[in-house]
Amino acid sequence: MSKFYKPRNNGKQAVIGQGSQSRAAAAKILAGVETGLSLSDLMPRFTAELDLRDRALVSEIVHGTLRHRRLLNLSLHPLLDHKLSSKYREVNTLLLSAIYQIVFMRTPPHAVVASTVGACALCKCQSFTGMVNAVLRRFLREGAHLQHSTEEAIEFSFPDWLYNKIKNAYGDKTKAILKASNEHAPMWLRVENSKIGTDDYLVLLEKCDIFAVRTPFCSSALQLEEPVITEKLPLFKRGRVSVQDLAAQLAAPLLDLKPQMRVLDTCSAPGGKSAHILDLEPTVELTALDSDEKRLASAKENLARLQRNAVFKMLDAQDLSSLEGEFDRILVDAPCSGTGVIRRHPDIKWLRREGDIANLTAIQAKILDSAFSKLKKGGILLYTTCSILPEENSEQIEAFLSRHADAKLLPFNIFGQSGGTFQHLPGDDDADGFFYARMIKNS
Numbered sequence: 187m188s189k190f191y192k193p194r195n196n197g198k199q200a201v202i203g204q205g206s207q208s209r210a211a212a213a214k215i216l217a218g219v220e221t222g223l224s225l226s227d228l229m230p231r232f233t234a235e236l237d238l239r240d241r242a243l244v245s246e247i248v249h250g251t252l253r254h255r256r257l258l259n260l261s262l263h264p265l266l267d268h269k270l271s272s273k274y275r276e277v278n279t280l281l282l283s284a285i286y287q288i289v290f291m292r293t294p295p296h297a298v299v300a301s302t303v304g305a306c307a308l309c310k311c312q313s314f315t316g317m318v319n320a321v322l323r324r325f326l327r328e329g330a331h332l333q334h335s336t337e338e339a340i341e342f343s344f345p346d347w348l349y350n351k352i353k354n355a356y357g358d359k360t361k362a363i364l365k366a367s368n369e370h371a372p373m374w375l376r377v378e379n380s381k382i383g384t385d386d387y388l389v390l391l392e393k394c395d396i397f398a399v400r401t402p403f404c405s406s407a408l409q410l411e412e413p414v415i416t417e418k419l420p421l422f423k424r425g426r427v428s429v430q431d432l433a434a435q436l437a438a439p440l441l442d443l444k445p446q447m448r449v450l451d452t453c454s455a456p457g458g459k460s461a462h463i464l465d466l467e468p469t470v471e472l473t474a475l476d477s478d479e480k481r482l483a484s485a486k487e488n489l490a491r492l493q494r495n496a497v498f499k500m501l502d503a504q505d506l507s508s509l510e511g512e513f514d515r516i517l518v519d520a521p522c523s524g525t526g527v528i529r530r531h532p533d534i535k536w537l538r539r540e541g542d543i544a545n546l547t548a549i550q551a552k553i554l555d556s557a558f559s560k561l562k563k564g565g566i567l568l569y570t571t572c573s574i575l576p577e578e579n580s581e582q583i584e585a586f587l588s589r590h591a592d593a594k595l596l597p598f599n600i601f602g603q604s605g606g607t608f609q610h611l612p613g614d615d616d617a618d619g620f621f622y623a624r625m626i627k628n629s
């Protein structure tokens with residue numbers, strides 16, 4: 187007997203019921219992640235035809251299934267008599283996402299089964315309709331229980347290599363980090379305070395029945411009670427507000443900007459911190475670089491919405507020798523593992539490979555060195571990542587300081603604490619995981 191499920195043509199036509207389209211889109215997106223593509227590429231591609239409600243449903247199914255993938259697999263595995271060939275990836279992702287909907291979303295089981303069975307045809311696997319139906323019915327018959335594991339990496343659905351790195355770095359705090367990384371992230375706004383006060387914007391939000399709270403850590407930040415689409419935010423199109431996590435909003439103020447300064451943002455796209463720099467000090471001469479053409483275009487678009495100007499350049503920041511002159515302030519918001527923002531991008535858990543980390547740390551070190559060579563004496567370089575791994579953060583900065591005798595840490599206060607570097611952990615203060623290091627070049 188074959189080890190794999192065989193497609194069967196049993197002559198039955200699956201009924202494509204209401205909701206099948208969104209289930210099929212979710213299954214295709216999840217299968218795409220398994221082939222190494224990111225959610226930011228896949229979501230727009232597979233949800234373009236759906237209305238806003240279905241898009242939100244697909245997003246919830248996809249994010250949740252990725253958050254709990256190992257546990258869902260653990261629960262699915264005993265229900266399968268054979269393996270599913272990778273040729274029929276969508277069958278597997280349909281089943282995983284159906285279990286997610288039944289257990290975590292508490293969607294009525296009959297609706298999940300009907301829409302998932304109907305989605306088989308839309309995923310070009312109608313020959314698996316009977317099998318999908320049988321597996322889900324068995325899951326329900328046997329109590330619809332999620333299997334659990336005593337292994338933390340499985341229980342919190344992290345790949346072993348990443349779990350081990352986090353455990354080595356954080357010991358007892360590991361469980362809290364994993365738990366926070368699997369939770370829904372709140373939506374934070376950054377009010378453009380050079381144009382409108384935070385309290386005034388809060389009033390505008392309330393008039394639109396959108397409720398938000400302030401934080402003691404940052405005067406421009408508002409945390410929404412419920413996420414909304416940006417189209418619903420008052421004056422969004424007119425550039426009075428941006429969506430930006432609290433931890434990211436705490437970066438630009440550390441640059442201690444002054445009027446007319448020359449400022450370099452080495453890794454600027456999609457422009458979140460460039461925009462904040464220009465809001466804090468609109469008179470600075472900002473050069474915004476990125477090595478990715480498409481992403482740089484999105485930074486340009488964002489700054490245009492905010493009615494800000496910068497000199498944009500597509501450039502690999504590992505070699506800045508072509509850039510003229512020196513800068514008073516440099517931000518290196520480096521490409522990183524993204525391990526501090528898994529709660530927003532759960533695909534990171536499955537897309538990153540252990541070997542990526544050494545590549546990233548090498549690139550970060552080169553960007554830091556080339557950026558420092560462009561810093562004026564007495565100038566400030568701010569290094570940030572949305573990573574929680576020491577090799578990209580504290581160890582990276584230790585190595586940098588040992589290479590540059592003319593660099594020294596410049597202490598700062600953040601989240602009520604002070605130091606020359608700061609590692610924020612995901613979920614603390616309702617913000618993302620983020621690392622900050624501020625250096626000054628000796629004059």
Ligand SMILES: C[S@@+](CC[C@H](N)C(=O)[O-])C[C@H]1O[C@@H](n2cnc3c(N)ncnc32)[C@H](O)[C@@H]1O
Pocket residue numbers: 452453454455456457458459460475476477478481501502503504519520521522549553
């Ligand atoms: C963390 S993101 C930057 C986010 C941005 N600072 C913001 O606040 O919106 C890192 C960026 O670095 C860019 N990048 C990666 N390698 C680079 C390199 N060698 N030189 C310049 N930019 C690079 C990526 O394309 C990506 O846009």
